[in-house]
Amino acid sequence: MSHSRDDCEFLQLHPHIVEQVQAELPSEAEQGELAELFRMFADPTRLRILTVLQVSDMCVCHIAEVLGMTVSAISHQLRLLKNARLVTARRVGKSVIYSLADDHVRVMMKNGEDHVRE
Amino acid sequence: MSHSRDDCEFLQLHPHIVEQVQAELPSEAEQGELAELFRMFADPTRLRILTVLQVSDMCVCHIAEVLGMTVSAISHQLRLLKNARLVTARRVGKSVIYSLADDHVRVMMKNGEDHVRE
DNA sequence: CTAATAATTGAATGATTGTTCAACTGTTTG
């Protein structure tokens, strides 16, 4: 590190602020989980899948058709969304129908949209 | 594509569902902006920076110290957060003090935390 | 049982990205 701790003059005026703030921070494990959750919404394809499922439950085949992508690509992303408990799957005959896991997903997306609209 | 549109029997029962759902979807530009917003929260370091700034405005030097990372690494991430209008910067002497841009950031994070806690 | 449809999976590939390092710009102090 070219900047070591003692380089900062400001720190000498507030010698305890670093420890104080550190004490208030959530654990790294919690932050990691939170980052993983946001990461699910951070990819355009996953976001579009979630948007589609807000309109209607759908089989993989339909989702792929709506988004103009391969079934394989969609299936890979659905697996991530399912592992993150953002969607659930139920089998109906040969098809597997995916749904949003709960309303929290809608809230998260609505919140993001509000911020984008400034 | 190994699965073409006409392969799906379900589609023949609901021939217009794809077009109906497509018509309700937001534009790709909107979805892209939304994904970019979520991407800012999707990295542990950026998330920790935002958490630190929730406790107190801080100079780059302090943030680096609290998180145990180099000033350079923090500065790179702060640039992304500033471009996304999630933080603002003001110069005070030799230091640059960073702050959360607005309360929307807090809302977004609180929402994510609620979902992580199930 | 065989053929066809629906979906999943693993490996490979190309693109993106977070951190490091070194060089650089601003600001203050002597």
Added chain:
DNA sequence: CAAACAGTTGAACAATCATTCAATTATTAG
């Protein structure tokens, strides 16, 4: 002015990741 501090920036590197392709599982129809 020169020296020191605070922060920024660009290139390079390693790691992560989304998509493709091919092979495979599961279900249904003939």
